[in-house]
Amino acid sequence: MPPREAHPAPRAFNIVVLPGDGVGPEVALAAQRVLTCIGDIYGHRFDFAEHLIGGAAIDAVGESLPEDTKAACLAADAVLLGAVGGPKWDGAPVRPEQGLLAIRKAMGLYANLRPLQVSPVLAHRSPLKKEIVEGVDLIVFRELTSGVYFGERTRSKTQASDLCVYTVEEIERVARAAFQAAEQRRGKVTSVDKANVMETSRLWREVVTRIHAEEYPQITLEHALVDSMAMHLIRKPREYDVILTENMFGDILSDEISVLGGSIGLLPSASLGADGPGLFEPIHGSAPDIAGQDLANPVGMVLSAAMMLRHSFKLEDEADSIEAAVAAVLASGAVTADLGGELGTVAATRAIVDAIRAIHWAAARHVPMHWA
């Protein structure tokens, strides 16, 4: 990508890195390598400060979100997170996942953006038919700081409960974020709920309908029930543009749509609030089955870093560079085992870094890309 005419001057950014557990540290390192390359090319300085979260924090200090990690995240320009959790902490009194929920809440990250694009050259990597997935371009807006994830929990010998609560304001703010995104895209929002059963879903539907009518009437809004939506997403995924949904449905549906692209290891996310730093993490987990073996696909984490450049730092060219390099590498077949390739995490990351440099070399000399 050649830099745009009025490119912003080089800047310095403080990025907190939370590697976490399992493959988290492996993919977090990949993102740092790619950002360092971007910094070299564009002259920005990215200062990385690593902090503990999840199981690694439990092992070191006995809690999943240490106070200094929280303070560092709140003071950072942005946060990158690998993944948390793993069987080692199953049944432990404090769970690694609590640290992740706590930092999302503390940073006020109510909107979790999970985009997916399946370009024609990548469609064959999906286990689904090429004609179904080719050209998919959608984004999930998942509410991230409320719902059943944050309701009161009870437990006795004979029963357990998880309370699901949504307030009008919590629905309004994430709905506005989704409608605003649709304005910049194909102008369609599909709001997903379970309004035939759940009271929180009936409120969700009412509020989304009202915000649409009052503030975004030019956007096409449709409502869908989560069970049939799970089916439609793999039968006709190209029909969707922006998918707006509550915390738990968004968690489940986003893992489902990862199949369209061929691997959960490809999908990035951005978690954003009203103001303050954002947090950027792949949608996958700590992948204990492949951790520590140089097998993890770094692309979801690397694309999360690109989302950080775009959303938090307004560095569009730099984000475009990473995305173009990832697309070129995936198209070339230089991929990890989850996509049927032979590269390890380190080699796949190197391929992305090399592609960024090659694209810049070609752009600077006005050479067609295939010579680079």
Ligand SMILES: NC(=O)c1ccc[n+]([C@@H]2O[C@H](COP(=O)([O-])OP(=O)(O)OC[C@H]3O[C@@H](n4cnc5c(N)ncnc54)[C@H](O)[C@@H]3O)[C@@H](O)[C@H]2O)c1
């Ligand atoms: N944001 C997070 O930190 C996050 C997200 C999801 C799950 N988790 C945690 O991770 C742990 C494991 O959960 P899980 O097994 O259900 O989900 P997972 O996403 O970790 O793994 C599911 C499957 O996808 C594969 N996979 C995941 N990431 C991959 C990558 N980058 N490259 C190649 N293959 C990849 C894994 O090998 C596994 O077969 C649990 O403790 C869970 O709570 C954390």
Ligand SMILES: CC(C)[C@H](C(=O)O)[C@@H](O)C(=O)O
């Ligand atoms: C680990 C877990 C708490 C987390 C979630 O459910 O939000 C994960 O599945 C995700 O998708 O980020």
Ligand SMILES: [Mg+2]
């Ligand atoms: Mg999940």
